[in-house]
Amino acid sequence: MKQALLFTLLLTAGAAQAHCWAANAAEPISNDGLPVNHASFKPLHAAMDAFEAQAKPNPGLLALPDVRLRITRAVMDSDEPTRRPREAVIHAQGFGPKTWSGTGCDIHAQAAQRIGPRAGFSVFINSPMATMNRWAHDEQLSAYLEGERGEAMQGWPVYRDCAVIGPDRRIPWVPVPVGEMLAYFEREQQRKIADWDRSNAGALQPFDLADMERKAEKIRPQNAQAAELLLKVARERKANEGRNHALLLKSRQMLLDELDDLRRTRAAMTAEQLGEHYRLGAGRHRLPTPAEAGRPLKRLVKLDPSFPWDARNRTRIQLLTVCASTHPNNPAYAQPMRDAVAALDLARVAALLN
Structure with missing residues (x-):
């Protein structure tokens, strides 16, 4: 109760920082060497524009105390370019005073990269492993530790505090058999x-x-x-x-x-x-x-070979993963950011699937 009251007071104290958005940032090139604004990336940027329109007025972000807000974009190639489309990510994040530059809303890029955001949320586009960590790999199997399953968000499955939005509500992985x-x-x-x-x-x-x-x-x-x-x-x-x-x-x-x-x-x-x-x-x-038979143990999964990826149209939006994120040193922001993601209109996000 005391922690909740303290966070409420901090939100009130930080109201003066509301709507303080730094200029958008972007990785200058994709990880395969193309400029981030390459003409072929237009569909990815259109999807990120739609998310940005929801992110900037989000009350959870605007209420964060002692932060300057920033949108960051990146476009990447897939690790299986012959089977999966390009990936992209857009982050809407709040950065603490140690990253600030000047008296306006500027953020020092190097400091932001080194220290990281205090809180925020992100949309990963066409990124099937956004919620998973690789656990085992060889030439025949790549197995991942499945993210913790959470309560569904607006009808979408949730793993590791991320809503996974896929065609027909499919997730892009399947369990690994024993x-x-x-x-x-x-x-x-x-x-x-x-x-x-x-x-x-x-x-x-x-x-x-x-x-x-x-x-x-x-x-x-x-x-x-x-x-x-x-x-x-x-x-x-x-x-x-x-x-x-x-x-x-x-x-x-x-x-x-x-x-x-x-x-x-x-x-x-x-x-x-x-x-x-x-x-x-x-x-x-x-x-x-035998003692663990009824316990909810972590599962290993692998990418679903039957997931309907379209690798011919490499900027088609085929999977969206919406995640809350907080810096490990700022655990008090975790629940407010989950609430901020829950306040997003995920139906509008899902409409970006094509």
């Missing part, structure tokens, strides 16, 4: 064994003590002390060679045992069990323990 994740772990274990073999190939070769003795005798006339030290080290290494090789081979066997255990685990599962959604538990291979 069998697919165990297959990834098996490939990863095989890679570890191969790396071990490459790293230790030389160490498992028999040590040539006779060669080191000849080298020691060659340097003895010039430096007898160095020759004796070389001999001592070489003879100790030879004496311990069997034990050291055994320790190395034991560590390799542990990698092999883990691989065998993975294969036994997969072989013991039914098709139904292998098809279940993979959830991060505390058991072997991060599978849930």
Whole structure:
């Protein structure tokens, strides 16, 4: 209650900063080298214009205390340009006094980048991973930690405080099945064994003590002390060679045992069990323990290969993710920013899908 009262007082105290918008900012070029205002990006900017028209009068943003507000835009290419369209993002954010420049509403660009905003919200365009962090990756699978599921916002699904707005209310990812994740772990274990073999190939070769003795005798006339030290080290290494090789081979066997255990685990599962959604538990291979069976564990997901991306029209608006954001050092802004996003007309945002 005291924190809520304090934040209300801060909002009142900061009323003088309301409507203080700095000039818009933009990354000068896309991440593939095209200028941000390239003619081909016009549909993306049109969508960002529509969002900006909602953001600038948003009461949640305008009530933030001790901030100067700024719109920032960026256009990016997709990490799969042959399958997915271009991505873009527009941020409406409030920056604290340490980023201010001059007496008007200017913001120091470098300071803003270094310190970050106190609060704000963003729209990510055609960015399926805006709410996810990559958890595992190889040539066959990219798995992501699914964002925490929240209460639906104006009918749209919410993950990690972001409303995900897609065609027919679809989200662009699907769960990773247990069998697919165990297959990834098996490939990863095989890679570890191969790396071990490459790293230790030389160490498992028999040590040539006779060669080191000849080298020691060659340097003895010039430096007898160095020759004796070389001999001592070489003879100790030879004496311990069997034990050291055994320790190395034991560590390799542990990698092999883990691989065998993975294969036994997969072989013991039914098709139904292998098809279940993979959830991060505390058991072997991060599978849930019996005690965790009813708990809401985090899921791993992958991009949905059937999501209807149109990569031929690369600036078509096909997915929108609206997110509240706050700087970690300003947790008091989190709920007001969630409320500010909830106050947006998401139907108008969804109308941008084409």
